[in-house]
Amino acid sequence: MQPNPLPNRTKDSTAKTISEIDSMLEYAQEARVSNVQLAINIASEAREYAIQLEYLQGQAKSSCLLGLFYMITAKHDLATNFAHKAKELFEAIDDQKGIAETYYILGSVAYKSARHHEGLEYLYDGLRILQQLEDLPGQSRVLKAIGYIYESFQEYEKAEEIYHQSQSISKEIGDKNGESNACNSLSALYLRKGDIQHAQELIDRSIKLKKETGDKRGLAFAYYGKGKIHFHQKQFELALDYISQSLNKHKYVGEYLGAAMCHAKLGKIFFELDDLDKSLKCIEESLQCGEKLNNDEVRYHAFEYLYKISKKKGELVKALYYHEQFHECKSRVINSGTKSRIKSLESMWRMETLERDAKAQKEKADFTERKNQELRRFVSRVSHDLKGPLTSMIELNKVVKAEIKEENALFYFDMYHRGLKRLNETILDLLELTKLNSRELQFTEINFQDLITECLDSFHYYPNFNDIDFQLHIEENLKVLSDKGLINTVVQNLLENGIKYSKHGISDAYVKVSVRSMSEDYFAIIVEDNGIGIGEAYQEKVFDMFYRANDEVDGSGLGLFLLKSAIIKLEGDVKLESEEGVGTKIIVIIPVIPKSDN
Template sequence: MGTTDVKLEEGKALLREAFACRINNLQKSIALAEQVVKLGEQADSSELCALAKNQLALYHMILGEHQKSLSNAEEALTFFDSHHDLKGIGDAKYAIAGVHYKTDNFHLGLIFLLDCLFLYRKISDHYNEARVLKSLGTIYEYLDDQENAIDSYLSSVAASKLAGDPTLESNAYNPLSGIYLKRGLHDLALATIEKSISLKEQTNDVRGLAFALYGRGKVFIKLKRFDEALQDLNHCLKIQLEVGDKLGIAMAYNKLGVLMHELRQFEEARKLLLLAQQVADQYNIRVIRYKSVYNLHHVAKSEGKLDEALHFLEQYIHIKEAIIATDTHKTVKSYEAISKVKVLELEAEIQRSKTEIIEKKNAELDSFFYRVSHDLKGPISSLLGLNNLMKYEVKDEKLQKYIDMYQSQILRIDNIVLDLINLTRMNHAEVNKTKIDFETLLHDCINTYQFLDNFKRISFKIEIEPNLEFYSEWAIVNTILQNLIENAIKYSMPDKEPIVHISIARDEQSLIIIVTDNGIGIDPLLQTKVFNMFFRANDRVEGTGLGLYILKRAVERLHGDVSFKSEVFQGTSFTVKLPFFGRQSIL
């Protein structure tokens, strides 16, 4: 394993640790992610830097450090966009969405979240799908759309269970309890938030526990269980101050102010609500800004300070009018975006159904090929045996000529059957990755074709990058090399010294196999068809027409790419690129 691979492995391990400890030690998460950025810079690994910056974007977003969050997320997004990494794109957009919807632009937040949802569903990432659905539920609540909010939260719970993550599941229960509370379903609200707290304690999610305690505190206030509410909200505030979650701090101050108002401790209520307003103003947390002002209006009114009450009420109306004026258009646009995503999801569902039908039909076709091919192997072997007997028994030269023609056609059928068996076997073989010894593999592949007429004339030139470590499915890589080498041998020119050059090396992301010959080449008019099943570009050379079709299927199985350049009477060069993972695991 090269130095870069080692650094990549080390960095990804640190990022896993950082993500795991975010629930109870956010500062450590940030320190570890920053360490990985430096590690990526030292190893000249843009991928590692981007992965680390995606995590930093999330952590800074939680802390209310919005500019830092956006800067990191946008840098990561640039990298993942250029590499078409859907998960990386989704993670970056999730952090950007969080900054927008937690401040004063839930419309933009919604757009980014819908992008995330589409991406995560495309790659069947239930964990991140659950996170996005929970955030979408919050935005629906901002839009005062409780029905869709409940649906999003319940969908988040379902996705969390598919991901097997109780922390995510409990995250959705917190706001769900709040909606039940607004609807007067007090027992259901309490049961839901108690379930969340239980899960938070089981998973040691300290930061998440703070929000769950906040949720239970709200229920206790409504039930007039003020002592229990005060205990939960103070515990919540203590945790939020320790972890530095600005939204959580503002929420706790605001709800403690509401509680103090209920207890008729007006001075303490005012003090707490002003603190909530201060945090909301500093970090642009719109929802707490207008809630705290509205609650200050109630406190002043209860104290009989009517001028102050009127002042706060006017301030509240001013904020709400500004929100309504800017958000009416955004709300319409938001629902347009939601509608578009639902259409896309419906189209994706239709496409999935079509794909399932096609895959089922392909599996049936493969099964048919495999069964028929095996059934044919017996009779073909018998025919070849009978043919050999006739060769020994028949002495007539004219009959011998016909017997040889007969044998040639049987062998052609046998080759077709063998190719079909290999094709179906390749489609259904289990994934079994091992280190590929290219020197040995190439030697064996080349020697396989010693029986071909022009084999002894060919000069093989082999270049394998030193210390090359590549882990893949040996049988599939063997199939790729065999088909490339067989083609180069078969289509050599009879009137010049045939040369086959084989190069195996790597670039930053791929293993690159190049097989070049100076043979007869491929007619430009036929080049678009060479990978078609049973297509043969040259009838003068015997073959089944399945070789290059099998080659392409083999490359696709390894998520690679195959291309070629060819010129008639000058030769052909095939290039195969396979993803280069070494032994690394994907973060």
């Protein structure tokens, strides 16, 4: 499947629009499966235009694609440089998916350069972001790369488990290329185990999917896998056919590492067929690829067969030279690989430990939430059962006042009545708290004038209500989308606090209420009074459950705790400023529009 032609893409263009740059990048992404060099050219051109326009998203995306394309062609320094540039740009615009993509590139470059521990850490960092974003295609691709690292260190069971995860995710979302890649890797594992039937089934599935998607580079690797199976079965003619097809496709798309693998495998086939001249030519071409890639692993495999060919030809001087080169390269690979293996196993252990810790934390959080739910249900049930009898007992006080005239008895009944009222307030607040924790948020536009007026009307029965000057300042044209019930809880408790703790017997008592925007995304509710204030020693505790800084004022000790709980549910924040004997100001900051709707 060829990429769709790019409209109006000419070298003469002096400027491009953002949409045109995006189209170029989409075209480059499609082109990479059939012609990597073409993809590089397009992405480079798009990057230049994005820089001219100061289009950061375009600069980040084009740099990221160049990192990917240079990684495919084994130009690891260029790939790393572009990936780091892209990461900085994605971080500047807070594009988490883009950051995860750069981690994939950096991780792939690292493990392909035998720095498996680095690769594993980058890949796990990317995987965590993709899991948070619920990006399944990205997860599938990263899992396959992680599986390759486990396979490199002969952790075959773990590798197989991860490849199956990758395959399962790809099947779930209909990602044929992702599924095909996983099938290719699983086929190689089954071949290693000697399970030829499953290896054949998986590689045939991989080839079928690659043909359907038109991924030439992926098809080249699938043909290589098919050729390996025939080589394992000593079906050398069939092996030659598939490996040759793979080599042609790798050359066409510019995949040098794949070409090196194919040259080496062809050399081995011709060696088995005793055609030493052809074997020599193929191995020398593989060595040239290894030199170009600066890859010691490719070199030492090439020198191993050059030694065997020279020895079989009786060219002992050459054989000795190749034998020395083989051991020198292999020594570098083994030394580097051993250190990397130790670091990688440490990284694997660290990552798996983190995963276990995260799982334990989640189980602990789930357990705590279950217990909290049970406690909320218990509190709600007990509070509800007590509410009826308490109301009857409070109403009984009217009968007492009407029928009993003895002052001493009335004094004790009044103490009893105040205790019942406090208990009733606590029960009502506990019921409100259980409702608050379990309620689903419902967002509507808030009319603060009406809401504050209704709240004030509910406090008319407070003995000092008429002595307070209430001052309202609501910003004109302020549009707030929020949960009315929770906003009501916030305003109700702010006002009640200001009224309860006002100074009695003064002529200038006031409670000022302001509602105004703080920025484009947030608004503030500010309630200020000149009441008795809160001592500095108590200010950190006033939002705690059942904490009361002043026992002379009636209350359950839950008002400000309810206030804070409602604000947290609205993803807001609260700040308290107070001076004892001077007054209190409480500033509540809440998103203008719920974050989930942004």
